[in-house]
Amino acid sequence: MQIDTSAGPAAQAPRPFYRHLYFQVLVAIGTGAAIGHFYPETGVALKPLGDGFIKLVKMIISPVIxxxxxTGLAGMGTLRGVGSVVGKAFGYFFFFSTLALIIGMIVANVVQPGAGMNIDPATLDASKVTDYATKAHETTLTGFVMDIIPTTFTSAFVEGNILQVLFIAILFGVALILIGDKGKPVVALFEAASHAVFRVVDILMKVAPIGAFGAFAFTIGKYGIGSIVNLAALVGTFYLTSALFIIVILGAVCALNGFSIFRLIAYLKAEILLVLGTSSSESALPSLMDKMERAGCARPVVGLVVPTGYSFNLDGTNIYMTLAALFIAQATNIDLSLEQQILLLLVAMLSSKGAAGVTGAGFITLAATLSVVPTVPLAGMAIILGVDRFMSECRSITNFIGNAVATVVVSRWEGALDMERFQAVMNGARDDQHAEAMPLRGAPAGLQLGEASAD
Structure with a gap:
């Protein structure tokens, strides 16, 4: 497949910079920050703009997934490819999620951002974190697994539970594979519907700057930039660690798979800024799926890796968990042995899955971890409650980039990445058309996943 970069002037004329979504979101974030700082009450009052946009996006997530x-699974024509994608995706998730936990623990021990604070746990107001602790106890691993099964076929869509929708979609896709030609009319209908749904996503992205403006104005107005000064060591350490994880660890993974992490970030810059503005990686989930497919990743891989990654591939959240837990221990002068730290890491590996998908999942997951490891006082979470919102933005961005990298890497491992198109898009070619689908390993000879479609 060739990407046409030589179309006529009218077709290829670059848009003015002010019409690009990333520029509009950047201006919205800056304006929101200024209003939140100088007019905090107004900033707090703008919260509905951010909440409204996130609700709009969540409205469309279920049909997108x-x-x-x-349509992706039905186009595969065989179950062999499904198992291969799932196995490789979860192997990737487990390895890098665990690595993120270990890196957070190592950095906390080397930098020791909480050392010298000398806080007496008895003086902390535990009531501030009671709600989070309650939610943490409600989201056990067993409860999480059982919650994947919806009450009815339609309840998953009504409640907007990503993993429930994923579960139903896989079952339905597998069923279409098994019935063969009889399912083709259904697949054709869903293919047409998917184009309409992604057009809705395009429409919603037009108001993304308004959502980012309201959300960021609220964050600065409510918590104030000055609130991070006392805990600057923790916030700074977390941001720096996340940046190094993206550039060094994920950058190395990208290089080994033939592409640049920086070009991928540049390609997704509008979505990353949107995540920064809204402090929610879910706000960019539909757009991420669309752009990964446009860049040359096969639809089945995108459909399986991205939604599951949002619950199981939380690199930023995992770095935060061990780093924040050890920060609390250091701040309260609690000396954890290596064995206790390893126990903390093992518990975090499980609890990070149990609280996935819950609003404020990072903080709730930390509460779940500390409630199982009583050596570190749960009340110590009150120390970082004031700056958690600022760290939430970094968690979301790191999670988002990690899932984008995972999608490309698993696609390449499956032979389901149009590398020529991907490299062209990374180098700046327009992605106005979906990539021609790549056959997965194990698919019947000549089978194509989906169809090229112009938007």
Whole structure:
């Protein structure tokens, strides 16, 4: 497949910079920060703008996931490729999620951002974190697994539970594979519907700057930039560690797979800024799936890796968990042995899955971990409650970039990445058309996943 970069002047004329989504979101974040800082009450009052935009995006997430996975799996024509994608994706998730936990623990021990604070746990107000602790106890691993099964076929869509929608979509896609030609009319209908749904995503992205403006104005107005000064060591250490994880660890993974982490970040810059503005990686989930497919990743891989990654590939959250837990221990002068730290890491590996998908999951997951490891006082979470919102933005961005990298890497491992198109898009070619689908290993000869479609 060739990417046409030589179309006529009218077709290829670059848009003015002010019409690009990333520029509009950047201006919105800056304006929101200024209003939140100088007029904090106004900033707090703008919260509905951010909440409204996130609700709009969550409204469309379920149909995006369902249609992408069903049409992708149905196009595979065989179950062999499904198992291969799932196995490789979860192997990737487990390795890098665990690595993120270990890196957070190492950095906390080397930098020791909480050392010298000398806080007496008895003086902390535990009531501030009671709600988070309650939610943490409600999201056990067993409860998390059981919650994947919806009450009814439609309840998953009504409640907007990503993993439930994913579960139903996989079952439905597998069923279409098994019935063969009889399912083709359904697949054709869903293919047409998917184009309409992604057009809705395009429409919603037009108001993304308004959502980012309201959300960031609220964050600065509510918590104030000055609130991070006393805990600057923790916030700075977390941001620096996350940046190094992205550039060094994920950068090395990208290099080994033939592409640049910096070009991928540049390609997704509008979505990254949106995540920064809204402090939610979910706000960019539909757009990420669309752009990964446009860049040359096969639809089934995108449909399986991205939604599952949002619950199981939380690099930023995992770095935060061990770093924040050890920060609390250091701040309260609690000396944890290596064995206790390893126990903390093992518990975090499980609890990071149990609280996935819950609003404020990072903080809730930390509460779940500390409640199982009583050596570190749960009340110590009150120390970082004031700056958690600022760290939430970094968690979300790191999670988002980690899932983008995972999608490309698993696609390449499966032979389901159009490398020529991907490199062209990374080098700045326009992605106005979806990539021609790549056959997965194990698919029947000549099988193509989906169809090229112009938007």
């Amino acid at each position: 369902f249609l992408t996975i069903v």
